[in-house]
Amino acid sequence: MAAFVCAACGLVYELELVALGDYLLGDTVTQTSVVLSVMVFAMGLGSLLAKRLTRRPATAFALVECALALTGGLSVLTLYSCWAWLGRYQAAMIGLTCLIGTLIGAEIPLLMTLIQRIRREDAGRAAADLFAADYVGALIGGLAFPFLILPALGPGDGALVTGAVNAVAGAAVVLWLFREEPAPPIRRLLWGGCLLVLAVLAAAAAGSESIERAARHALYGDQVRYATRSRHQEIVLTGPAEGPLRLYLDGRLAVCGPDEYRASEGLVHPAMAAGPDTRVLLLGGGDGLALREVLRHRGVRSVRLVDADPALPRLARTDPALAALGGHSLDDPRVRTTAADPMAWLRGAGTDAGTDADASGGDGPYDVVLADLPAPADGGPVKFHSQEFYGLAARLLSPGGRIAVRAGSDLDGLWQIDSGLRTAGLQTTPYAVPGSPTATCRPGPPDTTQNYLLAAATRPPLTLAPDAPPPLALTPDTLHASTTRLTTLRPAHPPAALTLLSPR
Numbered sequence: 001m002a003a004f005v006c007a008a009c010g011l012v013y014e015l016e017l018v019a020l021g022d023y024l025l026g027d028t029v030t031q032t033s034v035v036l037s038v039m040v041f042a043m044g045l046g047s048l049l050a051k052r053l054t055r056r057p058a059t060a061f062a063l064v065e066c067a068l069a070l071t072g073g074l075s076v077l078t079l080y081s082c083w084a085w086l087g088r089y090q091a092a093m094i095g096l097t098c099l100i101g102t103l104i105g106a107e108i109p110l111l112m113t114l115i116q117r118i119r120r121e122d123a124g125r126a127a128a129d130l131f132a133a134d135y136v137g138a139l140i141g142g143l144a145f146p147f148l149i150l151p152a153l154g155p156g157d158g159a160l161v162t163g164a165v166n167a168v169a170g171a172a173v174v175l176w177l178f179r180e181e182p183a184p185p186i187r188r189l190l191w192g193g194c195l196l197v198l199a200v201l202a203a204a205a206a207g208s209e210s211i212e213r214a215a216r217h218a219l220y221g222d223q224v225r226y227a228t229r230s231r232h233q234e235i236v237l238t239g240p241a242e243g244p245l246r247l248y249l250d251g252r253l254a255v256c257g258p259d260e261y262r263a264s265e266g267l268v269h270p271a272m273a274a275g276p277d278t279r280v281l282l283l284g285g286g287d288g289l290a291l292r293e294v295l296r297h298r299g300v301r302s303v304r305l306v307d308a309d310p311a312l313p314r315l316a317r318t319d320p321a322l323a324a325l326g327g328h329s330l331d332d333p334r335v336r337t338t339a340a341d342p343m344a345w346l347r348g349a350g351t352d353a354g355t356d357a358d359a360s361g362g363d364g365p366y367d368v369v370l371a372d373l374p375a376p377a378d379g380g381p382v383k384f385h386s387q388e389f390y391g392l393a394a395r396l397l398s399p400g401g402r403i404a405v406r407a408g409s410d411l412d413g414l415w416q417i418d419s420g421l422r423t424a425g426l427q428t429t430p431y432a433v434p435g436s437p438t439a440t441c442r443p444g445p446p447d448t449t450q451n452y453l454l455a456a457a458t459r460p461p462l463t464l465a466p467d468a469p470p471p472l473a474l475t476p477d478t479l480h481a482s483t484t485r486l487t488t489l490r491p492a493h494p495p496a497a498l499t500l501l502s503p504r
Contacts, residue, residue, distance in 0.1 A: 007136075013100050023233065024250065042098045042100070063193075066190075069170065071096065073164065076160075083215075161205075220248060235248070246441050255287055257440075258441075261473060272300075274461050275401070283346075284373040288313065288328075289329075292327040297467050304338065307339065346389070346392035366396050366398060369397060372406065382498055386499050390405075394426060397457070409450055411451070414453070414486070415494045420498055421455040429483055432449040437450060
């Protein structure tokens, strides 16, 4: 049982570190690889170091479990604080991962020695029993983390509760089953140490909200209006009720109130003007800002919005300032919202959160598909700009339908996305919008531009529609000038398209 519980706790620590790295830095593959490789190396190191502790295995095991419970339990709050105040997340993560892995690695030799004291048997049989319990515990911990611990407690409190369980399991093994080994004074010290660890974890749990609040203020300023960590991302909204607003998603500045119109208008209006616009599919855009621009076109009859995180549209509906910035677009009766991963939804495997339509695009085909998703260079997942993603989106286009895509400010990224659209059988028109959509909140070079791609079965025209108010960031002349400039910059040998198997 001790091996079972310890293995479950150890794997949960590991998954907590992976999840936090994904939240804060993105790039899941890199974070997972670093944590797993450092953890496995450190476990081997811990196993070697444990050979020096086998003379008094029960006492050593109690000390290891107390140290592991304290380190693992506080790991998430420690790393979050390092990220917020010191900006040294990677170094702190590697150090904590190494320490946790060393302590986990020390458990197995000590448990093996303790098992041999309970019953004498062949070393191979004892190892088989121990590893069987260890692997089953890892299975339970691995399944409990995404389906129970993370949704119910979140990374911070989940790590603290896991640390408490770890401390209690270690105390039960040593201070009950093997209570004869430590001398009475040592036993009292071990009891005191275990209770101290539990007290520290309890105090950290009681103060975790204050720690997170202080860290957010250090990162985002004093005017944090709303902050939550949903199943998919950390959402922080800052600014006074009258504005300007700033919306951060996983620490990335996604919306700057005074300038957001540049991004929203740039994505929406050229695509809506290039043909029919009765039915629109908006992938992402849970903040309601691109949706506001869509609904300004009088020909729109229905809009399907697909966003993985239901917490973002809920915030965009309920926060007065953000709802006003979005023109209360999410309350429009023409809009149906679906909480699903955009790619899974395109495949027909999403879960519909709206009404009167099935989860596989039952209100399609669509005249316009808008991918309101950050480009890979801006922290967006590669899968949303892959050839497979564009191929799935193209299947839902009506005759004459168009797809508009954000391509960021990086020219190499623009041509890589362009290759993906072309490989999916579409013709493309590149264009750019002058200025940065976050200039007021985060000043940058004055000549910044944001690139976009408009794609269709035949090369789509670039124009603005007369059935909507003139956009602030675009004119026909600036659109044509930008597409002429970008077309001349198109490389003779463009980079290969991003694919799910070749994501770089």
